[in-house]
Amino acid sequence: MKVLTANSLETGEALFWNKGQWAVRFADGERFEGDEAAAPVLAQAEGQPTAVVAPYLIDVEEVEGHWVPIAFRERLRALGPSNHRQHGKQADGDADVEALVAATFVARSAGRVKLIKR
């Protein structure tokens, strides 16, 4: 599935398309079946140069009942910086944000390279 996103021209914050409006919460973003299904709204967004900058589609997946971006960068973008949890969209602290946090910072991989234990 896809979500259409862009940055606000005036404020620079990440926005998510929702039926002709731009939402600030990732969870409110409208989902599309794929690139083709989203193409018309992408074109619409590209026709709004005084509202948003550089609209594009991101891939999303469902994780335990919540939709989250697949790309790590987009997860951070939907949340805010990890060194200031009180800054950015993550400050909302609601269930959608928590799901996003869990998906983003779930146990890291053990790594493919073995280290010598010290």
Add this chain to the structure above:
Amino acid sequence: MYRYDDLDRQMLTDRSNEFRLQAERRLSGDITEDQFKPLRLMNGLYLQLHAYMLRIAIPYGTLNTAQLRRLAWVASTYDKGYGHFTTRTNLQLHWIKLRDAPDILDSLAEVGLHAIQTSGNCIRNVTADPYAGATADEIDDPRVWAEVIRQWSTVHPEFSYLPRKFKIAVTAAEKDRAAIRSYDIGLHVRRTREGELSFEVLVGGGQGRTPYLAKTIREHLPAGRLLSYLDAILRVYNRQSRRDNIHKQRIKILVATLGVEEFTRRVEAEWALNDGADIDLPDTELARIRANFRPLAFEPQPAKSQAFEAAKAADAEFARFTRRNVHAHKVPGQTPGDATSEQMQVIADLADAYSQGEVRVNYTQNLVLPHVKLADVPAVYARLKEAGLATANIDLITDIIACPGLDYCTLANARAIPVAQAIARRFADPERAEAIGELPIKISGCINACGHHHLGAIGILGVDKKGEEYYQLSLGGSGGDDASLASILGPAVSANQTPDAIEALVETYLVHRQEGERFLDTVRRTGLQPFKEAVYVDAH
């Protein structure tokens, strides 16, 4: 430091008025984003993950307290109450709105601050020795020349649409504390045998995807001819660099493609043709600029009151403080380079009281209070400690340099801040850190190398492997006189493994080190093999 007079300030105001017009044209749709982008970049405004980022220039890393207080005010009024000092001695604000930017620039202009050409394909903020004017070993104050270059390059009509960004650094002591060999142009002030000031000119350094060390193209350039020579280099670059592949458009590529000899020949030929009389500054103007950097009046002191010389006191923490630093710094676990508005105010207060109203930013993201009298150090320390700024760890393993990384920056592939914090927490014991000694760790979140990882004794580069953050370790880099680029140790390790890997490297160093060797020295002597074996099971 250079005092802006009415004419200089009018330049700043005209610039800010121009940007207001340009922003208005963009907001109304009169110009496209494509047409607007270079204009906003030339006013320091990036569009990043969460908001616009504004990069404010701190020319050659020197601030007066009125400026530092204004930065604190701007950070709390228009941002989230903190700012980030960068590896190029600028200040970044990460939560800026485009519509506030013209007002911010107006406010900065009032105290002689600006964001002119801090981004874009133009000549950027010129960096100099962070201890300029406060150190006994300099031949001249390099900031004089940094200011000369700053003025000449400001709104330069010919060189504002270069193939890529252009960075110049100046150093004037025997020891290069400005890492000039990693710049597009590095300038080393020297004296000829006859006692005349001259420059050694180096060209073609740079970090990023393909790091290079700059090569000398001229050993002796009479100081008064600096601008006409820079003019020649810039014209050759502007005309002859590629324009078809953004990754091949820094001057280092042109120098490598032509070879140093041919590149030098073209520059010298161009220089012979340009009209130096039109470009070089008259002696009167050089003297006027230089007069702004007159050494401050110091009361005679019993010993040198410089950063590196201090007596031990009874307090062991303070003794460590005096061993390591007489300047403000961050606490391990905080974000490298970040200071809150409150902390900036504290530093401004201290600078007014103890360091003649002057503050410096250096390229390792630390702040320097120059000119502090030895006798005043205990009082300074006490105040810094209150504000959480008295960590005695300059150049130690916890004094990590890191770019903002994927937490903020659209160019990044991985986060840099959490790794820095994890390492700093692992080595937080100040005695252990001091026992390890000088060990600069530099972390970049992508190959653009804003964390200067090529120049770290341990350099760390964040990479994206199938959507996960991995970190490539390199050893043996240095930005100083003994400049060298770090060498890759082996395959990238995961975020979780990184602190363990650093521990393994440190322990290897401690096992192998000989008398007086820093980490860097041991690596250079033993080579990478013992370190590889310590980190990677398969390396034997």
Add this chain to the structure above:
Amino acid sequence: MSTLIKLESDRAVLALDPFVYVPDEAEVPAGGDIIVSLSRLVSEGDALLGAGRRVGVRLQPSEAVEDLAYDLPRLAVVELAFAKFRDGRPYSSARVLRGRLNYRGELRAVGDVLREQALHMVRCGFDAFEPADGSTPDQWLAAAHRYRHVYQRAADDRQPIFVERDLNASGLGHNRPDEVGA
């Protein structure tokens, strides 16, 4: 005929352009003022220039103005094309033309020519412009005069700020009124 903006001393005016650009693949018309590419000038220049018409040349950003040195005295117009507004090579070409090549004829900016770069073009010695963004002469002139001072000399005759400062100090200068271009 198309129109262009021409700078005449301190004014900017709309002028009719008598020159016609002749692409390489096209035949040169029998009469009239023409502008041709550098390669055509090199191969047919003598014939064209001897025909009693005015001839100009259009240079692409990668072409060297030094190659014009021989023909420069006989050229009526030199056009420097901006392939993309952020490709700054024409600024250097203009400086070389006005400087060491001492070209005094019309120097025209064509291509991706936008108002926000008017200042740079004027200071580098361009005196005629085909704006791609519909800018009027007034808008162009205002954009070229946004700064009361300049820090460096260029191809125009503006004095750098330190000369102004000296003049002010000695009482010979004048503080310019606080007019900033729009």
